[in-house]
Amino acid sequence: MATYDWQERHIIGLDGREIALETKDLHVYYGSNESIKGIDMKFEKNKITALIGPSGSGKSTYLRSLNRMNDTIAIAKVTGEINYQGVDVNKQNVNVYEMRKHIGMVFQRPNPFSKSIYRNITFALERQGIKDKKILDEAVETSLKQAALWDQVKDDLDKSALALSGGQQQRLCIARAIAVKPDILLMDEPASALDPISTMQLEETMMTLKENYTIIIVTHNMQQAARASDYTGFFYSGDLIEYDKTAKIFTRPELKSTGDYVSGHFG
Numbered sequence: 589m590a591t592y593d594w595q596e597r598h599i600i601g602l603d604g605r606e607i608a609l610e611t612k613d614l615h616v617y618y619g620s621n622e623s624i625k626g627i628d629m630k631f632e633k634n635k636i637t638a639l640i641g642p643s644g645s646g647k648s649t650y651l652r653s654l655n656r657m658n659d660t661i662a663i664a665k666v667t668g669e670i671n672y673q674g675v676d677v678n679k680q681n682v683n684v685y686e687m688r689k690h691i692g693m694v695f696q697r698p699n700p701f702s703k704s705i706y707r708n709i710t711f712a713l714e715r716q717g718i719k720d721k722k723i724l725d726e727a728v729e730t731s732l733k734q735a736a737l738w739d740q741v742k743d744d745l746d747k748s749a750l751a752l753s754g755g756q757q758q759r760l761c762i763a764r765a766i767a768v769k770p771d772i773l774l775m776d777e778p779a780s781a782l783d784p785i786s787t788m789q790l791e792e793t794m795m796t797l798k799e800n801y802t803i804i805i806v807t808h809n810m811q812q813a814a815r816a817s818d819y820t821g822f823f824y825s826g827d828l829i830e831y832d833k834t835a836k837i838f839t840r841p842e843l844k845s846t847g848d849y850v851s852g853h854f855g
């Protein structure tokens with residue numbers, strides 16, 4: 589069993605880069621359990637950042653706090669700053685519904701509504717008061733194209749979303765998330781319920797999406813992080829231990845713990 593110096597940190601500064609989102613001294617508590625222990629992290633605009641680390645290290649908790657999903661958990665308390673376009677979205681007076689139009693989320697398991705493919709995409713837009721059929725049609729086509737699903741479903745838009753394959757359902761959920769034109773897409777293990785082919789298609793979709801979006805993804809799949817992301821953050825026990833360009837993390841990380849984790853020799 590290797591021993592590691594858990595006081596060591598190596599965190600990239602991202603000086604001079606355009607920053608889409610930043611947390612400062614972010615802590616998350618579930619009751620008396622401190623699951624995130626003061627994380628400072630910046631995310632570069634139009635890049636994919638992967639969050640990796642062992643089970644229970646706090647990746648999902650951190651990701652979910654970025655668009656206030658932890659608000660729904662009664663015992664959760666989040667302190668610190670989450671800065672997005674000059675606003676601390678962790679402040680109580682922030683309109684969370686509005687904020688989530690800018691910072692969207694795709695979950696681990698595809699969760700389309702039990703509605704048609706078309707209405708899955710238009711639902712949020714209609715809630716915003718958009719009724720013009722031409723605008724809704726355009727939104728459906730654009731977001732399905734961006735999610736690389738249009739060609740497969742364009743003749744079946746009235747069919748139930750639940751009739752799609754798992755991989756198609758996940759791409760529909762991405763299309764639904766991007767229909768409201770967010771800046772940032774948070775993805776919590778979006779490929780964990782998918783087969784290898786759907787996983788590859790999802791990764792290709794992510795690579796195209798980053799032209800327009802900043803993506804932050806939690807993944808257990810090291811190959812996926814290495815292939816698809818620009819930056820990687822290694823989490824351990826609620827702390828961000830090492831954060832750098834993905835190529836560096838996977839070939840010559842600064843810390844032994846990171847190197848052991850990404851090569852499967854951790855512990």
Ligand SMILES: Nc1ncnc2c1ncn2[C@@H]1O[C@H](COP(=O)(O)OP(=O)(O)OP(=O)(O)O)[C@@H](O)[C@H]1O
Pocket residue numbers: 618623641642643644645646647648649650661
């Ligand atoms: N809803 C919750 N209520 C109480 N504790 C929670 C809750 N969600 C997570 N935790 C705790 O917070 C810590 C971090 O969990 P989290 O799920 O964020 O880790 P993770 O790195 O995403 O793990 P995994 O890779 O297994 O999904 C764990 O100790 C976990 O038990």
